[in-house]
Amino acid sequence: MKIEDQDIVLDTAIRNWVVIPILFVLFIVSALKLNFSRILQIKSNKKQDVQKLMEIQTLTRAKKLSQYYNRIPLQSFLMRKYYFTNKETGVLQVIEKADDNSPMNMMFSNSMLSDSSGVTDMLKGNVVHMLPQIAMMTWVNHFFSGFVACKLPFFPLTIRFKSFLQRGIEMASLDVTYVSSLSWYFLCWFGSEGINAIVLGENQLTPDQQLFQSIVESGPGQQQVPIHKLYISEKENIELIRHESIFDNVEERFLNNLTKNNLDLEFNKAATTTSTTPSTSSTDSTSPQSLNLNKLAKRRNR
Amino acid sequence: MLHPQQIQQQQQQANEQQSSLIGIPEHFDAEYIARNTKVVSFCQILISILGGSIAGVLGFNDLKGFAFYLFVYYTFVCIFVLKEKKSKLSLYFINPNAIWYETLASTLMPFILFWTFFYNIIHHYK
Numbered sequence: 001m002k003i004e005d006q007d008i009v010l011d012t013a014i015r016n017w018v019v020i021p022i023l024f025v026l027f028i029v030s031a032l033k034l035n036f037s038r039i040l041q042i043k044s045n046k047k048q049d050v051q052k053l054m055e056i057q058t059l060t061r062a063k064k065l066s067q068y069y070n071r072i073p074l075q076s077f078l079m080r081k082y083y084f085t086n087k088e089t090g091v092l093q094v095i096e097k098a099d100d101n102s103p104m105n106m107m108f109s110n111s112m113l114s115d116s117s118g119v120t121d122m123l124k125g126n127v128v129h130m131l132p133q134i135a136m137m138t139w140v141n142h143f144f145s146g147f148v149a150c151k152l153p154f155f156p157l158t159i160r161f162k163s164f165l166q167r168g169i170e171m172a173s174l175d176v177t178y179v180s181s182l183s184w185y186f187l188c189w190f191g192s193e194g195i196n197a198i199v200l201g202e203n204q205l206t207p208d209q210q211l212f213q214s215i216v217e218s219g220p221g222q223q224q225v226p227i228h229k230l231y232i233s234e235k236e237n238i239e240l241i242r243h244e245s246i247f248d249n250v251e252e253r254f255l256n257n258l259t260k261n262n263l264d265l266e267f268n269k270a271a272t273t274t275s276t277t278p279s280t281s282s283t284d285s286t287s288p289q290s291l292n293l294n295k296l297a298k299r300r301n302r
Numbered sequence: 303m304l305h306p307q308q309i310q311q312q313q314q315q316a317n318e319q320q321s322s323l324i325g326i327p328e329h330f331d332a333e334y335i336a337r338n339t340k341v342v343s344f345c346q347i348l349i350s351i352l353g354g355s356i357a358g359v360l361g362f363n364d365l366k367g368f369a370f371y372l373f374v375y376y377t378f379v380c381i382f383v384l385k386e387k388k389s390k391l392s393l394y395f396i397n398p399n400a401i402w403y404e405t406l407a408s409t410l411m412p413f414i415l416f417w418t419f420f421y422n423i424i425h426h427y428k
Contacts, residue, residue, distance in 0.1 A: 008426075015427045023419070153357075153421040154364055154414070184418075191415025194347040194408075 008178060010148065018144050018181055026188045029132050030196050037128045055227050058091055062234040070246045077243045085235050092235040137185070141167070144181035152177045330396060338394045342382070343405050349378045350409040351416050358420025371413050375406060 065080050072080075084092050145167055154177075165179045353374035357367050379401055383391070391398035 010422070010427050012427045015423060019419070019422065150418060150422040151426050153362065153367055153417055187415055187418060190411040194351065194412030194415075198344060198347055198351075 008148065008151070010150070014147065014149060018149050019184060022140060022144070022181065022185055023188050023192075026136065026185070026192050027195065027199075029136060030192055031200055033128060033132055034196065034200050040128065059227075059230055059234060062092065062238060066234070066237045066241060069241050070244060073245055073247070074243055077241075081238055081241075084238050090235075092231045092238075133189075137182070140181055140185045147180070148174075148178045149181040149184045150179060152179055152183075335394075335396060339404075342401065343408070345382070346375070346378065346405050346409050347412055349374060350413040354413040354416030355420050357413075358417045358422075359424055361421060361425050362417070367417055371410065374413075375409070376402075 062084055065077075065084065069077055082090070084090055087093065146169065148166075148169060165176065165183045166174065167180045167182050169180055350371070353371060356374075357370045362370055382401065391401075395401075
């Protein structure tokens with residue numbers, strides 16, 4: 001029981017040959033892992049065929065149109081609608097026809113292809129992440145077990161963790177804060193994610209590449225629903241849109257906002273910097289008037 | 303059964319109400335917001351590593367260390383918010399208040415690692 005009170009002095013050899021090497025090796029392994037997974041990603045990117053990528057990008061384009069249709073004028077919306085849903089040459093139409101010839105066949109081959117590629121990708125990821133982890137754990141457990149490696153500065157976990165934290169040390173009276181090398185390894189593992197983000201994160205991908213990658217990665221997931229069904233649903237979405245621009249009566253609404261002056265401070269500030277004249281008249285007006293104006297504007301909208 | 307055009311009308315009316323209130327509907331570019339948060343978390347990890355080293359060198363125990371972590375974290379956030387007061391954080395983040403608690407847990411691990419490391423190296427090996 002006396003042991004718990006006094007500090008245990010650890011040998012410097014433990015520091016030099018256990019604690020620092022584990023930290024160092026973990027860092028190097030994670031760096032290698034990152035680069036390795038990057039190489040694998042680049043290789044898998046090359047395998048993506050052009051047709052699939054085109055289909056996915058068309059889909060994202062159509063989705064963007066149905067999402068942001070109210071930000072473009074009527075004419076350009078109609079142009080895009082024609083481009084997508086036109087009976088003869090519409091982009092979403094053509095693929096549907098091509099797929100209609102043999103829907104079962106296409107579905108089958110599609111799912112088979114995507115499944116196999118998805119599984120291999122997952123396997124690659126698992127191998128890259130799990131294999132070094134297992135190897136390191138066995139390495140640490142095999143070579144550095146049986147002695148106290150370091151002392152945790154924070155409060156001890158409960159006694160139940162003792163067998164886990166002090167692997168290979170069978171001393172009932174030893175304080176729980178003294179832990180073996182495996183716990184130090186886990187601490188390094190969790191903590192090194194932060195270090196990796198700083199040291200290895202410098203050569204991160206540019207946003208364009210990231211976007212490309214995200215599209216490519218989302219490919220297999222989307223492919224599991226056959227592509228022509230997605231096309232049909234997108235086409236219906238676009239056809240159902242009743243176009244109404246948010247820029248209708250935008251001048252009136254802008255002036256209304258100026259007269260309100262209390263709701264949105266930022267917007268007003270921007271307005272005062274760009275156009276100095278209406279800001280002086282905006283202060284004395286009351287809110288009921290502006291509400292009436294708003295209602296008028298809405299009626300005109302319809 | 304609801305007619306889809308009716309639903310759309312309702313949606314558009316709701317949109318109109320929103321837009322009449324704010325002026326223009328907000329539009330976020332997810333990429334750039336992610337980049338902004340990444341920059342902030344980069345700083346926070348760096349600060350937490352530095353704080354962990356200091357805590358280890360000074361030899362803080364138990365709760366003292368965690369109190370020191372909170373102190374370092376919130377000192378950084380306060381300085382950051384005061385420095386960026388003019389440039390309006392709401393333009394750069396969806397939820398600017400999230401700085402106060404978002405990375406509190408994720409930067410704890412690097413702090414603990416460096417805290418333990420320096421604590422052991424300086425105080426326990428002889």
